[in-house]
Amino acid sequence: MLDDTDRIMQVMEQAFDPAYGEAWNRRQLSASLILPTTWYYLVGADGNAPSGSQEAAGFALTRAAxxxxxxxxVGVLPQxxxxGLGRKLLTLFEHGAKLRQAERIFxxxxxxxxxxxxxxxxGFQPIGRRKDYYRASNGERIDAITYGKSL
Ligand SMILES: CC(C)(COP(=O)(O)OP(=O)(O)OC[C@H]1O[C@@H](n2cnc3c(N)ncnc32)[C@H](O)[C@@H]1OP(=O)(O)O)[C@@H](O)C(=O)NCCC(=O)NCCS
Incomplete structure (x- = not known):
């Protein structure tokens, strides 16, 4: 049996470019998952939620306010x-947010x-930019763009 923290970590460890340090470690993930405002979505390679010993091909992690x-x-294994798994994860996120009465996702x-x-x-639209917000491992500074979508 795999639990969902294992499934998310398996994708996390392969999906993110190490140059940007975006992946979370297991401790950071666990600390987030115990919060009642954190939600997550998993898809297997077939686009359905994995169960039993099935691994995930992608996940999305969200925070409700x-x-x-x-x-x-959001991450999908490179292979x-x-x-369409990334799009599926965004759809699950949007549906979940609507169920929780969100008026906007970002x-x-x-x-x-x-x-x-x-x-x-x-359908996300750029709504803001933070100059030089990210720093790559080669020292390069990269802006952050905030995207929003009204539901
Ligand atoms: C972003 C990500 C989740 C998309 O997953 P996916 O399953 O490939 O997404 P989909 O198949 O639904 O859609 C892919 C579309 O997005 C674009 N796209 C997304 N990621 C891309 C990438 N790395 N390279 C090129 N195009 C990409 C493509 O244009 C493609 O559109 P098309 O199918 O019309 O050509 C995946 O690329 C990923 O895990 N990237 C690394 C992690 C990351 O940067 N996450 C986002 C920041 S938290």
């Missing part, structure tokens, strides 16, 4: 990208992340 919900992390992304195409196709 009154009237809004933020995407903290399963481009098959996320923050480094300006050079190719995931922006996915976010924009999903």
């Amino acid at each position: 009154p009237g809004e919900e933020e995407l903290l992390l 399963f990208r481009g098959q 996320l923050e992304m480094r300006a050079n992340n190719p995931a922006r195409k996915l976010y924009e196709a999903f």
